[in-house]
Amino acid sequence: MANSPYKNDSVNRETFSFMLDGKSLQVEDVFRFLAAESCEVKLEPEAAGNVKASNDQVRKWLAEGRPIYGLTRGLGPLKDKVLVSEEQIDFQMRILESHATGIGQPFCDQISRIALLLRANVASSGSFGIRIDLIQRYLDLLNAGVIPIMPWEGSLGSGDLQPMAALGLVMAGSPHGVAKYNGDIGSAPDILARAGVDPLFTLEIEEALSIISGSTVLAAGAVYSLYRIKHLLYVMEACFALTMEALRGEIGALDYRIHESRDIPGQIISAHTARTLLKGSEWTTDEGRARLGEVNPRIQDAVSLRSTPHIYGSLRETYSFVSDAMNREINAASMNPLVFRNIEQPDCFDVVMGGNYDGSHMAHLLDYLNIVLTDVAGLSESRSARLISPQASYGLPANLAGGQPGLNSGMVQVQSLQLSIIGQMRQQATPASIHSLSGKSMQEDHNSMGNSSLYDLQLNLDMCEQVLAIELMLAAQAIDLIRDRMHPMKMSPKTEAIHTLIRSHIEMVMEDRFLREDIEALIDLVRGQELAALVENLLEE
Known part of the structure; x- marks a missing residue:
């Protein structure tokens, strides 16, 4: 994972501008920071006074x-x-x-860029005892586009x-530090000079400790994970809607009364989203199901279809819970000692020594997200398995x-690939935060292992x-294989738009061919x- 696979194609060409005060930064602000092409972050004057004092x-x-x-x-x-003092x-x-x-x-x-932003923000609270110069150093790197x-x-x-500590070496302009600028990687002094940042910066009292003491990378990774999950929520809803069309699903399970009676906000949103995407579908009706020989009402679908809003809703609820926690965490005085x-x-x-650097809370949150995400992926695999089975489909x-x-094997191996991935995901979802190890002569005899949770x-x-x-690939193939038999009945205009987008990237598979490039x-x-x-726009229509 040297480079994130997440592709932010719709970069906001506006500059992200923000005044740091150590208490106002929110997760959604960090999302805007990530989407912007450049940033201009400054220290709020009142906060600067507190830092100096x-x-x-x-x-x-x-x-x-x-x-x-x-x-x-x-x-x-x-x-x-x-x-x-002399030392x-x-x-x-x-x-x-x-x-x-x-x-x-x-x-x-x-994650490296977010770490710079978050450390500058929490240092702005005035509880670290450092110079304003150190906060400005964070901002100089951030605004110049230098990535430790x-x-x-x-x-x-x-x-x-x-x-x-590796980030700190870049801040100090040490030749042991490594940084990136405009895609090029090199030693900190060289990269800083190319970015127009003075390579020379002397750290003074307590400043090295203030850089490393605090679970900043965990916080940055948690916020970035939320950024990716927010994106995936739209994709997940597209998968479900397209598979519902392919399986001519029973949409009675999406009735708003069912979901409002459970009173779980995330579940209600997911059910509403599915109803919106499937509105106008003639395939997901008794008449549509009769086209492929279902002469009797289906009554209800398998759990992987009728309970999708519940499981997606759980991820939405977890996302909301973790977002609220991170809104607090990214403004928290995460250092030891504190002034x-x-x-x-x-x-x-007063100076107080304690354990605010500890990352256990975030490790637990990361594990929680991972467990629910893995269940959502397993749900996708269950729906996909139905698509390749004549009986289940x-x-x-x-x-x-x-x-x-x-003569043609079809897409069975595509779905087998999905199974293999799910097996690996389930191993990676085992909570790392329960595996504390004691270190440093038992002075630090509990460690969150949050780095493993994030990884x-x-x-x-x-x-x-x-x-x-893979689910999108299978669902689009299924739709094309039965489209003639379903004619003149129509899918929802919204699912039709999703299918059209998929077909603009890959073609239907008639005779067996090499499929890795399609995947x-x-x-x-x-x-x-x-x-x-596209899904976001369809939901706003």
Whole structure:
């Protein structure tokens, strides 16, 4: 996953502009940031005043020699080792270089960019004790389009120490840092200079710790996962509607009274979406079903059809729940230690050491998303399996073969590919957050393992896109194979539009042929904006 497979074809050519204050950034703002071609992010003046005040106080504590973790004392199990003022500048680079032990493929560009934005935002709260200059350094890289390269392997999900140390090396202009600019990758000094950013930047007291102490990469990955899932929700609805047409499904299961009586908002939305896409379909009627020999009412369909709104609704509810949590998280003071104004004496400050860097909450959220996403993909596979079965599909040709059966194997191996992907997804959906390991002489004896949760979810998002692409391929083939028998009955105009788009990318399969390129073309369609934008527009008509 060196580069994300997600293709944002409909980039917003406007510049994303935002004033950071450490409390107002929302998930939807980050979505706009990702969709924009460029950004202009600044620090809000009042927030800048708070940042300066806390930094002034930290400098006083340093001069006094007050025992503070990461300031006048060492890190982790070396928390009792005393540091003096003369060691501070050297200490910052030692922190980054010793912690940047990550290896392997890098996080995708989108997660790295979000990490820069989120760290700048939470630092704007004024609770880190750092200089305004460090926040501006984040913004200089962000606004210039410099993307830090952060290796994926190495984080235990408790502070994202390794990947954020790699980001910190880029911030500091270290030759050990690696970055990207305009598609080119190179050492931080070279890339920063090419981007018009001063390669030289000296980190001062507590600033290296402020970069790495906080689960910023988990937060960035969670928001990016939501970005991808929001896109996939449109694709999923297209899959269901097209398969309903192909199977001449019983739409009574979409009756609004059923879903309103359950009172689950996500389920109600999914049922309404399906009704909207299928409105006007003559195929999904008793008369339509009779065209392929169903002389008796079907009564009700299999669970994979009549309960799709319930299962899609669960993903919508999970998406909403995680979005709400992340709206809080991306404005949270995720560092240790933290500097606060004294409640009784607002002109005075307290320093408090705790565990706000911890990523357990986000690890659990990522695992939760992964479990529901995997169930949705399994639902797609169940519907797809029905499409290739003459019995389960109520009369579709075996294996969806277009030519002579036997001589032609049809699409059975396409659906077998889907089965293989589902098997892998189910292994990747096992919660990583229950597998805490103790480290650093048991000083850090619980770790969220959120990095593994994020890795597994990103893999499963990739594979879910593949599963949905295969369902679209099978459903479009099924529709074409029975269209003559269904004539003159019509599909819904909206599902017809979805089918037409698919056929603009791949052709119907009559005689067996090499299909990998067709599969890959539809995966690209699912990952791009064209299909999702079409469905969104159809729902707004």
